[in-house]
Amino acid sequence: MTLPTDSQVQILLVEDEAVLALDLCDTLEADGYRVVGTARSGPRALSLFQQHRVDLVLCDIHIQGEWDGIETATRLQAERPVPLIYLTAHADQATLERALRTGPAAYLTKPATMASLRAAIILALQRFAEPAPAPAPDRDLHTRDTILQLGDHVFIKDNYQFVRIPLRDIQVLEADNTYTTLITTARKYALRLSLGAVLERLRFPALVRVHRSFALNIEQVEAFSEAEATVAGQLVPLGRQYKENFLQQFQPR
Incomplete structure (x- = not known):
């Protein structure tokens, strides 16, 4: 399934070896990521970044031009913070020490395996994003899926990659035993979390619990009655104990 552009993790690739760059682009895009551009030099990387x-920079240390990869990464980070993974065929101590000063999430020696690159990307996003608070100790600690929050977006673990979701696009949360289905304008995601745990981790005030098994985005309610609300054409039941809280979201005029 091809994800909408807004949901894909977008990667800038800084690599001056054309064959390797093409191979990395194909592999990353086959994995569901979107490569926004490939830069062979630092100034080109900065232009694409602007x-x-x-969401993430994959940067070779030894590239063409006056700026090497470390100088390039430094200039990108000065524009705005972003997760950074270095690729290099040279792992000498002096280069490593310079690279570490830029705070990379990973430092991979070429040729990097796809398994190690996948793991590095996931860890880079996980370390960079602001994690939502963990729930109180319960069984979710052993079965929880990862939800990472970054501003008004969250990253949801989907197979082996993180998918970016604008919080405003979440329509309904529907619980089924130990799973919760997160329904967005684009698709659905199954999370191995209780509904309460998902709501606690998302920290999005517009998501209001309206039933033992449902929460909805109050900003996307199209209509409601005593028994149910409609969100994007879906009927969501209003539980008796949650109805008062639901009605309090609306200001009488």
Whole structure:
């Protein structure tokens, strides 16, 4: 399934070896990521970074031009913080020490395996994003899926990658035993979390619990009655004990 652009993790690739860059682009995009551009030099990388939303930078240390990869990464980070993964064929101590000063999430030696790159991307996003608070100790600690929050977006673990979801796009949460289905304008995601745990981790005030098994985005309610509300054409039941809280979301005029 091809994800909408807004949901894909967007990667800037800084690599001056054309064959390797093409191979990395194909592999990353096959894995569901979107490569916003490939830069062979530092100034080109900076230009692409300024033009696009970039969620992660994958950067070779030894590239063409006056700026090497470390100098390039430093200039990108000065624009705005972003998760950074270095690729290099040279792992000498002096280079490593310079690279570490830029705070990379990973430092991979070429040729990097796809398994190690996948793991590095997930860890980079996980370390960079602001994690939602953990729930009180219960069985969710052993079965929980990862939800990472970054501003008004969250990253949801979907197979082996994180998918970016604007909080405003969440329509309904529907619980089924130990799973909760997160329904957005684009697709559905199954989370191995209770409904209460998902609501606690998302920290999005517009998501209001209206039933033992349902929560909805109050900003996307199209209509409601005594028994149910409609969100994007879906009927969501209003539980008796949650109805008062639901009605309090509306200001009488």
